[in-house]
Amino acid sequence: MPTLTQLSYIVALQRTGHFGRAAAECGVSQPTLSGQIQKAEHELGVALFDRQSKPIAPTTPGRAIISRALEVLAAHERLLAATGELDTPTGPFTLAVIPTLAPYVLPYFLQTFCQRCPQVELRVVERPTDIVVEQIGAQRVDGAILATPLGEPTLQRRVLFYDPFYVYAHPDSPLLTGSEVQLEDIDRGDLWLLEDGHCVRNQVVHLCGPHVRTILSAVRFDGGSFETLRALIDAAGGFTLVPETYARTLPKSVRTQQIRAFAGHTPTREVSLIAHRAQWKTSILTAIEAAVRDCAPRSLPRDPGEGEILPVRTD
Numbered sequence: 001m002p003t004l005t006q007l008s009y010i011v012a013l014q015r016t017g018h019f020g021r022a023a024a025e026c027g028v029s030q031p032t033l034s035g036q037i038q039k040a041e042h043e044l045g046v047a048l049f050d051r052q053s054k055p056i057a058p059t060t061p062g063r064a065i066i067s068r069a070l071e072v073l074a075a076h077e078r079l080l081a082a083t084g085e086l087d088t089p090t091g092p093f094t095l096a097v098i099p100t101l102a103p104y105v106l107p108y109f110l111q112t113f114c115q116r117c118p119q120v121e122l123r124v125v126e127r128p129t130d131i132v133v134e135q136i137g138a139q140r141v142d143g144a145i146l147a148t149p150l151g152e153p154t155l156q157r158r159v160l161f162y163d164p165f166y167v168y169a170h171p172d173s174p175l176l177t178g179s180e181v182q183l184e185d186i187d188r189g190d191l192w193l194l195e196d197g198h199c200v201r202n203q204v205v206h207l208c209g210p211h212v213r214t215i216l217s218a219v220r221f222d223g224g225s226f227e228t229l230r231a232l233i234d235a236a237g238g239f240t241l242v243p244e245t246y247a248r249t250l251p252k253s254v255r256t257q258q259i260r261a262f263a264g265h266t267p268t269r270e271v272s273l274i275a276h277r278a279q280w281k282t283s284i285l286t287a288i289e290a291a292v293r294d295c296a297p298r299s300l301p302r303d304p305g306e307g308e309i310l311p312v313r314t315d
Helices: 003-017 019-026 030-044 060-082 100-115 130-136 198-206 224-235 252-256 281-296
Strands: 092-099 120-126 145-146 156-167 239-243 259-262 267-276
Touching: 003 019, 003 030, 003 060, 003 281, 019 030, 019 259, 030 145, 030 156, 060 120, 060 281, 092 100, 092 130, 092 281, 100 120, 100 281, 130 145, 145 156, 145 281, 156 224, 198 239, 224 239, 267 281
Parallel strands: 092 120, 092 145
Antiparallel strands: 145 267, 156 239, 156 259, 156 267
């Protein structure tokens, strides 16, 4: 039967889709990795990979075996952790972060994580939620920080913090006349949204309902970032919803003048570290979780309180 080393080579090739990159990830030569995978295929009596495809992809029986290989590797890591042999997280790890969190959350913890775990070769990528879920399923991403819950039974999640939403409006907006905003006072026609593919868009639509742009009636616009929406609102009017992670990056004068909290239960997004349930790099996941929770600002609550957790998907 294949050894644990061979299983790790097989999983690396599945994740990278390339012999050279898989070998580099495992710290061995390409011939060594290729030879060991061929040996495992001979022992199993089945071709695990279609070597003609680009990127290299598992065969149908290969997918089933790789799924079991992940379970074996995860069980092995748990065994080592129980015996104290995994005190120091080590090895490569690819972490995906959604674009509406990456520029605000990564600075919280990256330096601390690297200081705590110098032997982890961390690769960070920005991806939208649906791509992240797909790549975790294909073992091309080890873990991700994004908004949850997702309703995906194959994923595990570790809640990191909760991210309240606020109204950001043009200085002349009637929404800013009071200290708080009532949801029923919102004019949906003045609402600016991020483009499709951002989970924040779905969360805002769930809260505010469908909208029709009226400020620039000849323009249909879907923004790609909060900064873009803010610039357009300041120039043309209207409002949008922004999370605390973004709002806290704004100058205090802007927050005082142009941001308002909601009256009643605050709409909130849940931010979690997710991974495949068969993910075997659990010590690195635990280290990332600890770094984020230790370093994230106290203004981001660690429990939901009475806030309304907005769904990530509205379909």
